[in-house]
Amino acid sequence: MPPNSLSFLLLICALLIAPIQSRGFFGIPGDYCSTRTHTCCENRDDDCTVPILGDHLCYCDMFCDRGPDGGNDCCPDFEATCRGRDIQNDQRIDGESCSMDGETKEKNCEKCTCQNGMWKCDGTACLIQPDILEKLHTGRYSWTARNYSTFWGRSLSDGIKYRLGTLFPERSVQNMNEILIKPRELPEHFDARDKWGHLIHPVADQGDCGSSWAVSTTGISSDRLSIISEGRINASLSSQQLLSCNQHRQKGCEGGYLDRAWWYIRKLGVVGDHCYPYVSGQSREPGHCLIPKRDYTNRQGLRCPSGDQDSTAFKMTPPYKVSSREEDIQTELMTNGPVQATFVVHEDFFMYAGGVYQHSDLAAQKGASSVAEGYHSVRVLGWGVDHSTGRPIKYWLCANSWGTQWGEDGYFKILRGENHCEIESFVIGAWGKGSKRRRRFKMRKLRRFKKMFK
Incomplete structure (x- = not known):
């Protein structure tokens, strides 16, 4: 081949390849990510690829969401399959x-x-309903939605069963006496992480196990123990121990009662997560109890399933119910630390990505088969007011237990002051046992709370 012809051929190839390198594979028709067995991959995964244009590869991992320069090597259907932006x-x-x-x-x-x-x-009703997602994207709502790859391909009933996990409190628990709270001046915004810093523990991931009853109880206990001990105790308590060992009249990965979880941590205590690590998110089973009750009276002490030497068990006082009044919840939270709240999760909550969540009726408009709900327990860390929509919207700031890939790095905001989704109906606090800090309520009230949990 003459030199001039070779140079011309190389120039043509460069011109053909340049658009691919500069603009990515956008506009090339076909199914790519959607053909994978696991359509999309969380975080960065260099093996999460599909062949395209002969010897080229395009990607279907979440690294494609890394910003305006992140899509050059992503598959054309990444947006549609992994993020639901082309429904x-x-x-x-x-x-x-x-x-x-x-x-x-x-x-x-x-x-x-x-x-x-x-x-x-x-x-079958799906956990991600594309038509609802499209309406949430294009409509005027106080929150945004996303197509999560971990939820795509899952049924709605499966999500309700394995991603929530708090059983509705029995009547005796609902009627718990509420503590008296002295009002105080409240700021427009408050975040427990700003006040107590590293004493507030990070977002957990319950995985495919309906264990929010255990995860939220140990989460609140971890935060409050750290706060009241001023950091001398800063352990993440084991939700796995609570899940595996507190099985009397509980349903394990299919849900549990909060009062029975608090009873266990008050009577026996729970070790740290380093001692009894969480595994039920993968197995979908609570597993056998590896620290039975008899070990608490064993002279040799408790033995960590992980082999760790620190088997300290931490106890809490009986829990107390906080009034459903907005100001009382705020005062309790600001004074004593994060609280536990139980609320109703509807089908659209799984798609929450940011903003102030308010349940929509989009699924109900489609019919009863598209609607589902269940109770879920989370940590409430603060509150604020959102002005981004042009009108002020009050919200609670909460830590979910679906990992940091969901929502706003694992957190979410929900409408405040209107008992939206029953978020203000059943709010719980507790204290680390043995603390010498003066309680804000008298001991006779503490004894009254104990009677509720015998």
Whole structure:
């Protein structure tokens, strides 16, 4: 080949490749991420690829969300499959023609079958509902939504069963006496992390186990023990021990009662997470108790399942109920630390990405099959007022237990002062046992609370 011809060919190749390098693979038709067995990958994963344009590879991992320069090597359908920003490709294929009767195909969480030349889907309600997601993206709401890859392909009933996990409190617990709180001047914004810093523990991840009853109880205990001891105790208490060992009249990874969780941590105590690590998020099972009650009376002391030498068990006082009055919850939180709140999670909450959450009726408009709810317990860390929508919206700042990839780095805001989703109905606080700090309530009231948990 003559030198001039070779130079011309190299120039043509460079011109063809340059747009790919500078603008990525955008605009190239086809299915890429959607063809993977695990469509998308969390965080950075260099093996999360699909072939494109012959010898090239495009990516389907969350590293593609790293900003305006992050999409050059991402698959064309990354936005649609992994983040739900182009919902047209996510719609059901009901009614479309197919060529081979009996062929099956999965679309999101639905199983579709080719029948008489037409696709027929089973109608299962999915945890990520693309049509609702699209309306949340384009409508005027106080919060934004996202298509989480960890939730894509999961059924709504599966999410309610394994991502929540607090059973509705029994009547005797609902009627707990409320403590008396002395009012104080309250700021417009408050964040426990600003006041107590590293004494407030990070966001947990309960995984595929309905264990919010255990995770939130140990989370509040960890925070309050650190605060009241002024940092001398700063352990993350083991939600796994509570989940595995507090099984009397509890349902493990399918839910539990808060009063029984608090009873266990008051009577026996719970070791640190380093001693009894959390594993139920992967197994979906509470597992066998590896620190049985008899070990608490053993002269040799408790033995850590992890092999760690520090098997200190921490106890809490009986929990107390905080009034549902907005100001009382704020005063309690600002004075004594994060509180535990139980609220109703609706189907759209799983798609929350940021802003002030307010439940929409979009699923109800579709029909009863698209609606589901369940109770969930979280830590409330503070409050504030959002002005981004042009009108002030009061909110509670909460730490969820779905990991830092969800919401605002694992946190969320929810409408404050209107008992939205029952967030203000059942708020709980407790103290580390043995503390010498003066209580704000008298001991006779403490004894009254004890009677509720015998």
